[in-house]
Every structure is written in C-alpha cells, then in structure tokens.
Amino acid sequence: MPIGVIVNGLSVAIGGMIGALVGGRLKQEFKDNLNLVFGICSMSMGISSIVLMENMPAVVFAVIIGTALGLWIHLGERINRGAGWMEQGVAKWFPSKKSNMEKQEFTATLVTVIVLFCASGTGIYGSIISGMTGDHSILMAKSILDLFTALIFACSLGMVVSVIAIPQMVIFLILFFCAGIIYPMCTPAMIADFKACGGFIMLATGFRMVKLRMFPIADMIPGMILVMPASWLWVNYILPLVS
Template sequence: MPIGVIINSIAVLFGGIIGAFLGNRVPGRIRTSLPLIFGVASMSMGITTIVQMHTLPAVILAVIVGTAIGELIQFEKGIEIWANKARGPVEKLFSSKAGIENPKEFMDQFVGIVILFCASGTGVFGALQSGMTGDHTILLTKSILDFFTAGIFAAALGYMVAAIFIPQFIVLLILFFAASFIMPLTTPAMLADFTACGGILMLATGFRICGIQSFPIGNMLPAMVIVMPLSWIWITYCKF
C-alpha cells in the first residue's frame, strides 16, 4: 500500500489550497521574499546531496547527455504547455488570480517547484525505499516539508500549486511499484550517484527560483533516468 505516496500528495494538495486561499491575506513582501528563501533552501539541499556523489564522471556525463536529450524532445516545453492549459481552468474554478501575473516569472517559479515536488532526490529515493521495504519514513517526513512549501508558493502563484499533486502522485506511484524491479539492480554507489544527480537539479532549481539564472530544469530531468546505468558502466568498465 503506497501510504507514503498518498500522504505526500495530499500534503501538497492541501498545502497549496490553504496557501492560495490565504494568498491575498499574506503581505506582498512575504509572498515575494519567502520563495527566495525556498530557492536558497533548494540550493542547500542540493549541495547536501551532491557531496554524497561516488562517481563524478558518470554523474557529470549523465547531466550533460540527459540535458541534451531533454532539449531535443523539449521536455520542459511540455510542462509549460500543460501548466498554461491548466492555469486558466484552475483559476476560473477557484475564482482567483495568482499573485504573479508576469507569465515568464510565473513559469520560472512554477517549473522550479514542479521539479522540487516531483523529481527531488528525496522524493524519488523515498518512493523507491517505500516500495521496496515498506518503510514510509522518508516520504512522511517529506510530506511535512512539502505541506509548508506548497503553502508558501501557493500564496504567490495561486491554486496551480495545488494541482502539482497530480503529476507528483503519478511519478511517485510509478516509482513505488517499480521499486521491486529497480532496487535489486542497484548498488550503494549507484544510489549515491543518483542522489547526487538529483542534488544538481535541486541546486539549479534554487538558482532558477531566485531569478539568478534560468536553468532548463525540465530538460535536465532525463539525467535522472540515465545516471544509474552510466554509474554502473563507469564503475564496471572504467577502472583507471
């Protein structure tokens, strides 16, 4: 039973709804400054996980090749198209407008938090661990953090943040059921490189949320798929 996945997604849903509902009541300076704090927090979490890296060449190669693949298939463009299509109906449903009206600023922050909720190393590893061992501790802990994170971002971005629970639930549920097939094929070194790759994405996400540099986070996601195979290949065949 994917208890951790369900609770994590519900936390994002209710955190987003509550944050969006309180959005107009939260002072503008708070709605502007707190996302910057979460951007810094994302960078900090990224740095913390990057230091767990085992095979630097494999991880860097995964990020480069994965980003190239993402650029070719325009993965982030798909996220933006989905977000733009869903934004109107969601805001109409709740009869509200997001605090951020600038489309580019809105999309930069929205894509960033989609990655935070759906593709962070903590969430992916937590879903895999939950599916393999039945231990939901990581996802339950992440649920607490995601509840407040969703609330803060929703105060600025509106009810669209709550809608992120849908792709998050799908991604984590797939990982949960795939865990029994994936985990036996992994090694501690492969998991460390996987976590470090997620950390690089989270670091780039922090830069994007803070408006320092708009990294193509969505297009970097394929790196998460290929990093463990590349890690295994490098460890097995490239012993210099």
C-alpha cells in the first residue's frame, strides 16, 4: 500500500488549498521571509544529500551531461509550457490573484515548485524505498515540509499549487510499483550517488526559491536518470583503469 505516496500527495493538495484561501490575509513580508526559510531548508537538504556522494566524477558527469541534454531537448521550456497549461486550466475554475507577480515570474516560480515537489531526490528515493521495504518514513518527513511549502507558494500562485499533487503522485506511484525491479539492481554506492545528484537539484532549487540565482533546474532532471549508470560504469570500468 503506497501510504507514503498518498500522504505526500495529500500534503501538497491540502497545503495548496489552504494557502490559496488564506493567502490574501498574510502580509507579503511574512510570506517573503518564510519563503527564504524554505529556500535555506531546500539548500540544507541538498547539501546533506551531496555529502553522501561516493563517486564525485560520476555525479558531476551526470549533472553536466544531464543538464546539457535537458537544454538540448528544451526540457525546461516544455515544462514551462506544461505549467502554463496547468495554470490556465485551474484558472477557469479557481481564478487566482497573482499579486504583484509578472507572468514570467509567475511561471518561473511555478516551475520551481513543480520540480521541488516532483523531482526531488528525497521524494524519488523515498518512493523506491517505500515500495521495496514498506518504510514510509522518508516520504512522511518530506510531507511535513511539502505541506507548508505548498501553503506559502499557494499564497502567491493560487490553487494551481494543489494540482501539482497529481503529476507528483503519478511519478511517485510508478516508482513505488517499479521499486522491486529498480532497487535490487542498485549498489549502495549507486544509491548514494543518486541522492547526491538529487542534492544538486535541491541546492539549485533553494537558490531559485530565494531568488539568488535562477538555475535551470528543470533541465537538470535528466541527470538523475544518468547518474546511476554513470556511477556503475565508473566503479566497474573506469576506476580500475585509473587506480
């Protein structure tokens, strides 16, 4: 039973609904300051994952090549368009007040939230662990942060934040049910490097959340697909040649 996945999806949906309803009552200064705290939390989670890295060359290779691939296939632009369609669909039923945000900033923030909820290393790894061992603790811990993160972002973005729970649950459920195939093929080093790659994305997401630097986090997602094969190749073929 994918309890962790369901709870995580509900935390995003409920947090988004509450934020959309009470957003107008919160001062902008309060929302901005709390968003800075969430940004530093994302950075901290990213750093805590990066330090687990076993094979730095493999992870760095995956992040660079994965990002280059994402830029080449215009993954970020595709996700931007998807975010726009999502917002337009929700706006028909729940018109949102975008406060003082311009359209470009609105879309950029929405993409940041989509990647944060759907493509974090913590969520992906937690879904695999949940499906393989029945341990939902990782996703439960993520759900607490996601609840409040969704609430704060929904204050500015509106009800569309709740809809992100749908693609998030689809992705995590696929990983949950495929865990029996994925996990046995992974070594501890591959898992550690996978977490580290997700940590890079979480760190970049934190920079975007505090609006310090707009990293192309959506284009970085292919790195998470490449990192495990890269880690395996490094350990089994490249490292023996250079050591």
